[in-house]
Amino acid sequence: MTLADASYPDELLYHPEHDWARVEGDEATFGITWYAQDSLGEVVFYDPPQVGATVSKDASYSEVESVKAVSDVIAPLSGEITAVNEALEDAPEKVNEDPYGEGWLVRVKLSDPAEAESLLAAADYRNLLSSAE
Amino acid sequence: MAVENLQRTPLFDRHREGGAKLVPFAGWEMPVQYDGIIEEHTAVRTHAGVFDVSHMGEVEVEGPGALAFLQRVLSNDVAKIEIGGAQYSVLCNEEGGVLDDLFTYRLGGDRYLIVTNSANHESDLAWLGRWSREFDVVVRDVADRYAMLAVQGPHARRIVAPTLGVELPPRMHVAAVRIGERPALACGTGYTGEDGIELLIDPEIAPAIWVELLDAGVVPCGLGARDTLRLEVCFHLHGNDLTPDRNPIEAGLGWCCVEATGFVGSEAVARARAEGTAEKLAPFRIEGAGIPRQGNPILAEGEEIGVVTSGSYSPSLEIGIGMGYVRADLAAPGTGVEIDVRGKRRPARIASKPLYKKER
Numbered sequence: 001m002t003l004a005d006a007s008y009p010d011e012l013l014y015h016p017e018h019d020w021a022r023v024e025g026d027e028a029t030f031g032i033t034w035y036a037q038d039s040l041g042e043v044v045f046y047d048p049p050q051v052g053a054t055v056s057k058d059a060s061y062s063e064v065e066s067v068k069a070v071s072d073v074i075a076p077l078s079g080e081i082t083a084v085n086e087a088l089e090d091a092p093e094k095v096n097e098d099p100y101g102e103g104w105l106v107r108v109k110l111s112d113p114a115e116a117e118s119l120l121a122a123a124d125y126r127n128l129l130s131s132a133e
Numbered sequence: 134m135a136v137e138n139l140q141r142t143p144l145f146d147r148h149r150e151g152g153a154k155l156v157p158f159a160g161w162e163m164p165v166q167y168d169g170i171i172e173e174h175t176a177v178r179t180h181a182g183v184f185d186v187s188h189m190g191e192v193e194v195e196g197p198g199a200l201a202f203l204q205r206v207l208s209n210d211v212a213k214i215e216i217g218g219a220q221y222s223v224l225c226n227e228e229g230g231v232l233d234d235l236f237t238y239r240l241g242g243d244r245y246l247i248v249t250n251s252a253n254h255e256s257d258l259a260w261l262g263r264w265s266r267e268f269d270v271v272v273r274d275v276a277d278r279y280a281m282l283a284v285q286g287p288h289a290r291r292i293v294a295p296t297l298g299v300e301l302p303p304r305m306h307v308a309a310v311r312i313g314e315r316p317a318l319a320c321g322t323g324y325t326g327e328d329g330i331e332l333l334i335d336p337e338i339a340p341a342i343w344v345e346l347l348d349a350g351v352v353p354c355g356l357g358a359r360d361t362l363r364l365e366v367c368f369h370l371h372g373n374d375l376t377p378d379r380n381p382i383e384a385g386l387g388w389c390c391v392e393a394t395g396f397v398g399s400e401a402v403a404r405a406r407a408e409g410t411a412e413k414l415a416p417f418r419i420e421g422a423g424i425p426r427q428g429n430p431i432l433a434e435g436e437e438i439g440v441v442t443s444g445s446y447s448p449s450l451e452i453g454i455g456m457g458y459v460r461a462d463l464a465a466p467g468t469g470v471e472i473d474v475r476g477k478r479r480p481a482r483i484a485s486k487p488l489y490k491k492e493r
Contacts, residue, residue, distance in 0.1 A: 041154075041166060041169060041170060041357070042169045042170060042171050044171075044424070044446040045422065045423070045424050045446065045453075047422070047423075047477075063475075065424050065446070066170075066446075067170040067171065067357060067361060067445060067446045067448065068165070068170065068357050068360075068445070070424075070426065070475070
């Protein structure tokens, strides 16, 4: 498996529980960060939520599993699921290979786009990671 | 992360330099994976991988009473081990509960080496010491004398022999060899379902041997792959699938118990064998999505009939697999069950051992 190198793109917003959001107007795409997928190891199963389900900022909305571990996925923002990444059913390893691209998890219609102000910029998230080490 | 008082094997620096992910395991700081559990698992199934299992304990038993003593404490018929032979057995308490599962190697006429699980090493030593008083035998903790490397996989032997310049014993045998001018033991045993060699070597030369094996193309592996490999072939893990509350009969280990030898716990084991047990350890496969984990309830027709003791994703089968104790009348291969994976009921089917069979 080809693994992505550590990276935290500047155009994304980060939740301290190692989740990212790509906010576009009142919609956003969510996924887990490079750090999260690296800690977890090879992702072998993603159990997506239902389209139409409501997600709340800071609450778990699904699980990703590696060979050895299960991890809750935390919603960085609140809203309603409009799409899930169905390609992950057959190729969950995309979460490792391309965590910010093909490894996206869900798309969400935001209920309160102003919540995004509380998320971290890439530089702040990197600082959080280095201070935790 | 504050990790206190963890023991380190002689290979710790090699693991750190090699980029292994290190985790606490049974009081030791051990590599759980190098590049990835799936890659390492596949390397062992198709080529050769090496595991640092130096955390495992070794106990030497020597003296004129060695055979009689081991017959008393080990479940198997120790008299069947010829010099240079190896045997699997369990250590039972008086109630027939499994204190540990271990390999015994006969190194000489009245000299044996037992390899213990690291979490049980101290309690095994105390147990063996207690029972040894009735026999003309010395029980020595020799765990510090050995580093242990398990080289496993279809190509393991053909790499190890020329690389280390040793003649290897057949399967289920042990040979005294010299590696780097130091005495060592080569054992034709393993915990992966593949052919392979376990090396008991001087801790001082372990780092050099590790590097030589890697240079020869053996893939460094962590304990994560060791666990998925053993689970696919339904080898028990003490602490999960075997505990002091379970007897070897319900665990499916009646084959390594010879009650006629009168071992400690043999009466209870004989009773369990004659009367049957309420539960049995059964392997299963998930049918569809979901990965079972230790502690998940096992259900049949909505009713809880057991609990998962080992569960994982199977890299070879690419599905969720596991083992668990279930009601004996529902333990037959083919029985449909459900595993309650954190509230989601995942259809599964009881299977026969092993869950993974090598294609020939």
